[in-house]
Amino acid sequence: MKVYFLPDEKLKELIKVLKGLGKVFWSREREITSARESRTKIKIEELEEDAIQDYRIPGFRSYDSFKTFLLPLPSKVAEYPDDEWIDIKNIKQKTVLLGLKACDLCAFSLLDKVFIEDPEFIDPFYKRRRQTLILITSDCTRAGKSCFCNLLGRTPYVTSNFDLNLSEIKDGYLIESGSEIGENILKNLSPVESNEEQIQERDKNRKNVMEELTAQNADFVEAFSNPDILVSEGYKSEEGWNLGRTCVSCGACTNVCPVCYCFTLFDRSQGEGKKSKRFRVWDSCQFKGFSQMAGGLNPRFPLMEQFKNRYYHKFFRFHERYNEYKCTGCGRCIDNCLGDIDMREVLSGIKIEREKVNG
Amino acid sequence: MDNIYYPFEAEVTDIKKETPTIKTFHFKLAKPVTFKAGQFMQLTVPGIGEAPFTPSSRPGEVQEMEITILKTGRVTDVLHNEVKVGDRLGLRGPFGKGYPIDKFIGKEILIIGGGVGLAPLRSLIYALFDRVDDLKKISICYGTKTTKDQCFKDEYDKWAAMPKTSLNLTIDVLCPDWEGTVGVVTCLLEKDRLDVDVRNSYTVSCGPQIMLKFVTIKLMEVGFKPEQIYLSMNRRMSCGVGKCGRCNIGPYYLCKDGPDLCYADIKDYPNVFD
Numbered sequence: 001m002k003v004y005f006l007p008d009e010k011l012k013e014l015i016k017v018l019k020g021l022g023k024v025f026w027s028r029e030r031e032i033t034s035a036r037e038s039r040t041k042i043k044i045e046e047l048e049e050d051a052i053q054d055y056r057i058p059g060f061r062s063y064d065s066f067k068t069f070l071l072p073l074p075s076k077v078a079e080y081p082d083d084e085w086i087d088i089k090n091i092k093q094k095t096v097l098l099g100l101k102a103c104d105l106c107a108f109s110l111l112d113k114v115f116i117e118d119p120e121f122i123d124p125f126y127k128r129r130r131q132t133l134i135l136i137t138s139d140c141t142r143a144g145k146s147c148f149c150n151l152l153g154r155t156p157y158v159t160s161n162f163d164l165n166l167s168e169i170k171d172g173y174l175i176e177s178g179s180e181i182g183e184n185i186l187k188n189l190s191p192v193e194s195n196e197e198q199i200q201e202r203d204k205n206r207k208n209v210m211e212e213l214t215a216q217n218a219d220f221v222e223a224f225s226n227p228d229i230l231v232s233e234g235y236k237s238e239e240g241w242n243l244g245r246t247c248v249s250c251g252a253c254t255n256v257c258p259v260c261y262c263f264t265l266f267d268r269s270q271g272e273g274k275k276s277k278r279f280r281v282w283d284s285c286q287f288k289g290f291s292q293m294a295g296g297l298n299p300r301f302p303l304m305e306q307f308k309n310r311y312y313h314k315f316f317r318f319h320e321r322y323n324e325y326k327c328t329g330c331g332r333c334i335d336n337c338l339g340d341i342d343m344r345e346v347l348s349g350i351k352i353e354r355e356k357v358n359g
Numbered sequence: 360m361d362n363i364y365y366p367f368e369a370e371v372t373d374i375k376k377e378t379p380t381i382k383t384f385h386f387k388l389a390k391p392v393t394f395k396a397g398q399f400m401q402l403t404v405p406g407i408g409e410a411p412f413t414p415s416s417r418p419g420e421v422q423e424m425e426i427t428i429l430k431t432g433r434v435t436d437v438l439h440n441e442v443k444v445g446d447r448l449g450l451r452g453p454f455g456k457g458y459p460i461d462k463f464i465g466k467e468i469l470i471i472g473g474g475v476g477l478a479p480l481r482s483l484i485y486a487l488f489d490r491v492d493d494l495k496k497i498s499i500c501y502g503t504k505t506t507k508d509q510c511f512k513d514e515y516d517k518w519a520a521m522p523k524t525s526l527n528l529t530i531d532v533l534c535p536d537w538e539g540t541v542g543v544v545t546c547l548l549e550k551d552r553l554d555v556d557v558r559n560s561y562t563v564s565c566g567p568q569i570m571l572k573f574v575t576i577k578l579m580e581v582g583f584k585p586e587q588i589y590l591s592m593n594r595r596m597s598c599g600v601g602k603c604g605r606c607n608i609g610p611y612y613l614c615k616d617g618p619d620l621c622y623a624d625i626k627d628y629p630n631v632f633d
Contacts, residue, residue: 269406294432
């Protein structure tokens with residue numbers, strides 16, 4: 001696929017073309033000011049006309065995840081007793097996501113495995129929503145403090161599964177299409193072909209971010225060498241999971257995680273003699289009610305069992321079934337943990353404890 | 360495309376009180392359903408929610424179905440307190456794999472039930488009776504707290520009279536109207552009482568988790584191998600198709616790989632019995 005050069009001033013044009021395709025949501029740097037502090041936060045927001053002029057694609061992933069676009073909250077999945085209503089028919093409009101990073105795209109491909117690629121059951125709601133998305137990705141230009149995609153063998157830039165990918169270089173972006181939709185968007189922009197020097201600059205940027213990641217995660221490489229074996233064999237290690245003891249079961253980690261997809265069905269009555277609605281809402285294995293049965297029995301009790309379950313699902317169960325880790329290395333769970341728990345340190349803790357025990 | 364989350368209509372045509380806390384609901388289904396013994400349904404009480412139950416009636420292609428339910432939570436409270444004959448509820452399913460009956464051919468089958476756990480086993484018992492010629496023996500062991508807690512009482516004589524079949528009952532607490540065994544269900548599995556060719560049989564157990572745990576320990580003690588032990592495991596469920604993420608034991612989802620699992624497959628995973 002050819003790589004083109006899009007000078008800075010033409011980014012607006014691209015966004016205008018995207019706007020013509022459907023609703024656009026972008027990840028965008030925002031100044032958050034409170035009495036306590038002022039800082040920049042990367043947020044996902046609906047495109048604002050006024051902001052197009054100054055828009056720059058952020059350097060790394062957003063604070064919240066893009067899974068809302070595939071698993072919206074709440075999502076109505078049935079109305080009974082009669083089934084005249086089917087939600088999927090109403091999902092027609094295209095949605096453009098701008099500024100996705102490699103980890104966000106990776107999350108989509110992991111969710112695809114569960115909801116559309118597993119031949120045992122294909123989820124019609126997910127499938128329909130997935131088909132309406134146009135994905136405009138971009139290379140990371142720096143690593144967030146909690147980013148660790150490299151530990152899972154992933155990269156901070158994408159090479160496939162996108163519609164368009166943007167790589168920031170001097171005075172503009174390199175732009176590459178990865179699909180027919182992307183190809184058509186490019187035609188509208190009539191960009192110039194990139195030169196060898198620009199490609200070299202892109203590759204150098206990519207290498208720099210990768211080096212940044214390698215340096216900041218150097219201490220954790222061993223813990224991530226076979227996390228499936230580590231988590232399953234180290235499951236019973238009392239000391240190994242010590243870092244999880246500050247977990248307060250708030251569920252922030254599963255909520256911000258781009259691949260935590262566990263849900264529950266929830267019914268609501270419309271009143272006597274009327275239809276009832278069934279919704280699918282996010283659930284969290286970090287909540288007691290996730291596994292507790294009628295009658296009170298809870299196979300994941302006490303809290304530490306809930307805590308372990310998240311690691312067990314991500315690194316063992318999912319790997320057994322799909323041969324992939326259910327973690328993108330985005331680090332959102334680290335940023336949002338009330339108990340200050342770092343997934344990298346937890347795995348390292350188990351590793352160290354196991355080595356102590358095994359000599 | 361069928362919507363997996365949409366419940367089809369099921370009309371309550373009869374409600375039979377089995378025990379003070381257990382009722383059997385008889386349903387007429389809006390469409391025929393084919394289910395295997397051990398497969399389960401998600402029963403919807405409109406506006407309240409769903410709960411998973413394995414039918415207690417004869418499996419096959421059916422237009423009617425019985426579900427035996429213990430009053431124990433949000434949905435079952437409404438079922439017991441408010442649902443009456445003529446009400447229209449919803450059903451989804453069947454889900455899961457069911458009991459591996461083909462594997463049982465030519466073998467002795469030891470069925471162990473506790474409390475309302477006899478409900479899914481009754482469906483299996485019917486299925487086995489239909490193929491009794493192909494089986495060596497059917498031994499049914501059933502334990503309850505008291506005589507008042509025994510389900511399907513009026514069928515015991517019929518079951519015991521079936522060829523190659525034995526029925527052993529026990530109660531946990533001595534009752535004045537009882538002359539049989541007293542003790543938890545594992546007391547029926549003691550070596551000297553168990554009239555089963557251990558090497559040539561399969562066991563199927565259903566009941567509360569604590570019972571399953573001690574039944575498994577006892578079965579191993581008398582010589583059964585994990586490969587011969589099938590357990591109807593209990594976990595919270597929601598979707599029924601292995602997506603909502605909660606009903607797993609190791610990598611197995613009870614809703615689609617179970618709910619009846621072979622002990623050999625699950626024994627090494629965490630939180631099997633506790």
